[in-house]
Each structure stands twice: as C-alpha cells, then as structure tokens.
Amino acid sequence: MPTERATLAEELLRGAGLRSTAPRRAVLEVVLGTPHASSGDIAGQLARAGRATSRQSLANVLDDLTGAGLLRSTQPAGSAVRYEARVGDEHHHLVCRGCGTVVDVECAHGAPPCLLPAGDPGFPVVERAEITWWGRCAECAGSPAR
Amino acid sequence: MPTERATLAEELLRGAGLRSTAPRRAVLEVVLGTPHASSGDIAGQLARAGRATSRQSLANVLDDLTGAGLLRSTQPAGSAVRYEARVGDEHHHLVCRGCGTVVDVECAHGAPPCLLPAGDPGFPVVERAEITWWGRCAECAGSPAR
DNA sequence: CGCCGTGTTTTGACTCCGTCAAGAGAAGGT
DNA sequence: ACCTTCTCTTGACGGAGTCAAAACACGGCG
Numbered sequence: 001m002p003t004e005r006a007t008l009a010e011e012l013l014r015g016a017g018l019r020s021t022a023p024r025r026a027v028l029e030v031v032l033g034t035p036h037a038s039s040g041d042i043a044g045q046l047a048r049a050g051r052a053t054s055r056q057s058l059a060n061v062l063d064d065l066t067g068a069g070l071l072r073s074t075q076p077a078g079s080a081v082r083y084e085a086r087v088g089d090e091h092h093h094l095v096c097r098g099c100g101t102v103v104d105v106e107c108a109h110g111a112p113p114c115l116l117p118a119g120d121p122g123f124p125v126v127e128r129a130e131i132t133w134w135g136r137c138a139e140c141a142g143s144p145a146r
Numbered sequence: 147m148p149t150e151r152a153t154l155a156e157e158l159l160r161g162a163g164l165r166s167t168a169p170r171r172a173v174l175e176v177v178l179g180t181p182h183a184s185s186g187d188i189a190g191q192l193a194r195a196g197r198a199t200s201r202q203s204l205a206n207v208l209d210d211l212t213g214a215g216l217l218r219s220t221q222p223a224g225s226a227v228r229y230e231a232r233v234g235d236e237h238h239h240l241v242c243r244g245c246g247t248v249v250d251v252e253c254a255h256g257a258p259p260c261l262l263p264a265g266d267p268g269f270p271v272v273e274r275a276e277i278t279w280w281g282r283c284a285e286c287a288g289s290p291a292r
Numbered sequence: 293c294g295c296c297g298t299g300t301t302t303t304g305a306c307t308c309c310g311t312c313a314a315g316a317g318a319a320g321g322t
Numbered sequence: 323a324c325c326t327t328c329t330c331t332t333g334a335c336g337g338a339g340t341c342a343a344a345a346c347a348c349g350g351c352g
Contacts, residue, residue, distance in 0.1 A: 055339085080338060138270055
C-alpha cells in the first residue's frame with residue numbers, strides 16, 4: 001500500500017505540473033494517509049520513516065502543494081495549521097475541544113461561498129465561508145474542558 | 147469619552163465579580179474602543195498611553211476577562227487571537243484576506259450552536275458553530291493576494 | 293556528452309505569540 | 323494593623339512560522 005500511495009502521489013504531482021521530488025512525494029503520502037496533520041505531525045512521521053526534511057523544506061513543500069491545489073489547509077483556533085488532501089469539495093470541520101481531533105463535515109450547499117452572510121456583509125467581495133463546529137468526541141465526552 | 151469608558155469598564159468588572167484593577171480597566175477600555183484587537187495591538191495601545199503592562203499580565207488579564215464573560219476571543223486562520231467586548235450574541239466574522247481587518251456579521255439564528263452539521267456529525271456533543279467568511283474589504287478589493 | 297540556468301532543498305538565524313515558574317506587590321477581610 | 327489571597331512582574335522557555343543565502347539537482351541546450 002505504500003506503493004499505491006507512492007504512485008498516486010507521483011501522478012498527483014505531475015498532474016499539477018509540479019516536479020515529482022522525494023520530499024514532495026513523501027509529504028503528500030503522509031497527508032494522504034493522515035488527514036488534518038499539522039506540519040509537526042508530518043515532520044514526525046517523515047523522521048520516523050527515515051525521510052526527515054528540514055523545517056523550511058517542509059514549509060516550502062506544503063506551500064507548493066497547497067498553491068497547486070493538491071492540499072488544503074485549515075487552522076482551528078489554538079492549533080497549528082493542518083493539511084488535508086481532500087480538495088474536491090467545500091467540506092467543513094468539527095473539532096474536539098478535548099483532544100483536538102478534527103473530523104470532516106459534509107457541506108450542505110456544495111459551492112463556495114456555500115453560505116452567505118446575513119445582511120450587508122460590508123465587504124465588496126466575499127469568496128468563501130469556513131465553518132468550524134466545536135464539540136467533544138466520544139472519548140472526551142467525559143468532562144475535562146480545554 | 148475616556149471617562150465614560152473608564153467608568154463603564156469599572157462597572158463591568160465589578161458586575162462580573164472581578165476586582166477593578168488598573169491593568170484590567172486599561173485592557174477593557176482598549177478592547178471596548180478597538181474590537182478585534184490582538185494582544186499585540188492591545189499592548190501597543192497601552193504602551194502608547196503610558197500604561198504598559200508585561201506580556202504575562204496582559205495574558206492573565208485577557209484570560210480573566212474572557213473567563214468572566216466580559217470578552218470573547220476569536221482567531222482567524224493565520225492571525226493571532228483577537229478579542230472583542232461584544233459578548234451578548236452569537237455573531238460571526240468576515241475577514242479581509244488583504245489587510246486582516248475583521249468585521250462582525252449578524253448571526254441569522256441567534257442561539258448556539260446556531261447551525262448544525264449536515265448528516266451525522268460523528269461526535270456525541272456539538273456545542274458551537276463558528277463561521278468565518280473570507281473576502282476583501284473595499285480598500286483591498288484591488289488585487290494583491292495573501 | 294557536458295555545461296548552465298532554473299527550480300528545489302538545506303542551513304542558520306530570527307520573530308512572534310503564548311506559557312511555565314516563582315517572587316514581589318497590592319487589596320480586602322477580621 | 324495584620325494576614326491571607328489575589329494580582330502583577332520578571333525571566334526563561336517552547337512551538338510554529340519566516341527571511342536570507344548558500345548548496346544541490348534536474349533537465350534543456352549547445
């Protein structure tokens with residue numbers, strides 16, 4: 001299965017017009033396998049797999065992949081930026097206040113901005129709505145607040 | 147007007163059961179006058195007014211005021227935490243991608259979570275929905291992206 | 293086949309924001 | 323007036339992101 005993901009990563013990169021380099025493939029494979037990973041999570045996985053990269057490279061790669069539309073980023077309040085490879089739709093996120101786990105939530109509308117502000121927004125351009133729900137996952141439903 | 151805001155701050159603090167101290171009044175006055183200010187913004191204003199406080203004190207005060215329900219915090223992706231004194235409703239925010247300006251958007255529903263995830267959320271508890279719209283303010287409607 | 297230019301990665305230093313820990317100081321009750 | 327408790331300050335630290343510049347690798351061209 002690493003092979004499957006490896007060739008998938010390769011194809012995705014070429015399809016986006018990016019050079020298929022080792023760090024890019026490695027990062028993309030990690031995000032494909034671990035949605036909502038932070039840059040720290042990714043660095044950890046890469047290091048454990050013997051494919052460590054510098055912080056700066058990781059940042060470059062994540063920027064490149066995001067810019068090319070292969071990744072999407074999201075940043076729940078209080079958290080580092082998280083990356084996911086699910087880019088084909090306008091889904092949203094539900095975050096656990098206890099452990100920080102993020103799960104995807106289908107968007108009821110589909111097309112951005114997917115929801116319009118009530119009343120006059122005050123800005124001439126409104127491109128996108130981002131909805132974050134906060135709650136508690138099954139494991140954290142017992143008390144301790146964050 | 148500083149006087150008005152000063153006595154208002156005093157009343158708010160006492161009403162919330164907090165001691166009315168100089169740093170708390172000062173911070174509250176700044177946030178009353180500058181909604182969506184970051185801790186850095188607040189520190190700057192305090193310093194310019196000759197009422198500088200340490201970073202730690204500022205953090206303490208902001209935590210206390212937020213915990214007492216006098217302030218609400220929000221953190222648009224890529225920004226520092228921002229504070230506002232509008233705590234009576236469940237409004238949302240519209241953020242300019244160019245300059246970071248934040249404006250309030252009325253909530254069409256009113257009561258939290260104000261919007262429910264479509265389909266099975268996956269968590270047993272969903273307390274709150276937070277909606278952030280991204281766009282461009284009048285001044286930034288000309289090109290440069292962020 | 294080998295050179296060269298562009299795109300990619302690495303290194304190292306730095307900033308910003310937030311937090312931990314512990315001591316100094318002020319407020320209010322008895 | 324004293325003492326307990328809350329509040330504020332100081333100083334050190336860590337995580338996450340960024341800037342700048344040097345090293346490297348790929349791929350086209352001569």
